[in-house]
Amino acid sequence: MLHANNSIDPVENAFARDVVAGLSADVKTLPSRWLYDERGSALFEEITRQDEYYLTRAETSILRERQSDIADFVESRAILIEYGAGAGVKTELVLAGLRDPYVPIDIADAFLAETSKRIASRFPSLWVRPIERNFLDVFEVPFDGSGGCRTGFFPGSTMGNLNTIEAKTLLAQMGRHLGDDGRAIIGVDLQKNVDTLLRAYDDSAGVTAAFNLNLLERINTELGGDFRLEQFEHAARWNEIEKAVEMHLVSLCDQRVTLCGRTFNFRTSETIHTESSRKYTAESFERLARSGGWRVAEAWQDADGLFGLFGLTRY
Numbered sequence: 001m002l003h004a005n006n007s008i009d010p011v012e013n014a015f016a017r018d019v020v021a022g023l024s025a026d027v028k029t030l031p032s033r034w035l036y037d038e039r040g041s042a043l044f045e046e047i048t049r050q051d052e053y054y055l056t057r058a059e060t061s062i063l064r065e066r067q068s069d070i071a072d073f074v075e076s077r078a079i080l081i082e083y084g085a086g087a088g089v090k091t092e093l094v095l096a097g098l099r100d101p102y103v104p105i106d107i108a109d110a111f112l113a114e115t116s117k118r119i120a121s122r123f124p125s126l127w128v129r130p131i132e133r134n135f136l137d138v139f140e141v142p143f144d145g146s147g148g149c150r151t152g153f154f155p156g157s158t159m160g161n162l163n164t165i166e167a168k169t170l171l172a173q174m175g176r177h178l179g180d181d182g183r184a185i186i187g188v189d190l191q192k193n194v195d196t197l198l199r200a201y202d203d204s205a206g207v208t209a210a211f212n213l214n215l216l217e218r219i220n221t222e223l224g225g226d227f228r229l230e231q232f233e234h235a236a237r238w239n240e241i242e243k244a245v246e247m248h249l250v251s252l253c254d255q256r257v258t259l260c261g262r263t264f265n266f267r268t269s270e271t272i273h274t275e276s277s278r279k280y281t282a283e284s285f286e287r288l289a290r291s292g293g294w295r296v297a298e299a300w301q302d303a304d305g306l307f308g309l310f311g312l313t314r315y
Ligand SMILES: C[S@@+](CC[C@H](N)C(=O)[O-])C[C@H]1O[C@@H](n2cnc3c(N)ncnc32)[C@H](O)[C@@H]1O
Pocket: 032, 033, 036, 041, 044, 083, 084, 085, 086, 087, 088, 090, 105, 106, 107, 108, 133, 134, 135, 136, 155, 156, 157, 158
C-alpha cells in the first residue's frame, strides 16, 4: 500500500519492513534473502561459474561421484522437497531415481517459475509443485505423491547464510515437513584457509560485487530509494568468531539516503552487512544438525575436502 507521500508501507511489505528495520539499526544490516531478485538470481548463477567460486564445482563433484550412494540413501520412492532451489541445476543429479512430486521452495518468484518449467520439461513424468515462500516462515507442504518417505534437499551452502536461530528454525521445519521417516541432504562449505574463502566472495571479474550492489538497485526500484551505487563498494571480510565470510556494502563518503519516506545517514566507511556465509567442520555441522533434531547418517566430501554433503535422518 502507498502512503500519502507515495512511499511503500513497511507494515505491509516484507521487503520494505526488513530494509527500514535493517537500516535503522546501530549496525546496518539487510537479510541476504533479498539479494535474490531476478537479476540477483541470474548474477548468483554467474558467480557459480567464476574460477574463485569453488563451492559449486566441489558440491557438484560430490553429487556426481557419490550419485549411487546418494540414491541409496534417499531411496527411489522418496518425494523431494528442495529448500532454496535457485536454478535447480544440482537437483537434476538427485532427481533421476525419484518419483512424484518434486517441490522446489524459493523466495525468488520469477526464478522459481523458470526452474520449475525447465525441470518439468526435462522430467516429463515428474509432478513439479513449486512453493514461493520464505522457508523460515511456518507453512505446510501439502502434496502427497506416490507414497513413501520424504527427502529434503538443501544444497548450495545456503544453510551457511542462516544464523544459529534461523538454522535451527529451518531444521525443525524440515523435520515437520519430512516426517519421522524423513531424510535430508544438506550441503555446507567447510572451513579452510581464509584467502581462499575471501577470494570466493570477491572474484576478480567483479560478479560478486555486482550481486551485492544489486541489492541497492533493488531498493531503488522497488522501494523508491535514492541510493547512488557509485558511492558504495563491495567488501568481503572474515569474521573469525562466527567462522563466516561476510559481505558488506561500504559507504565511500558521508551521505544521506531516502526510501519509504525515511532518511538514513551513512558515515564514510560505515557498512551495510548484507550476507554471512558460515563455514563448518564435520563436527560443528553435526552439532548444528543435532540441535535441530537431526542425526548425521552419511558424510561425503569432494576429493580436496573443500565441501561437505551430509545425509541426515531424524533423531
Ligand atoms: C546460495 S543460492 C543456492 C541456489 C541453489 N540451491 C544452488 O545450490 O546453487 C540460495 C537460494 O536460496 C534462496 N533463498 C535464500 N534465502 C531464502 C529464504 N529465506 N526462503 C526461501 N528461499 C531463500 C535464494 O533465492 C536462492 O535461490
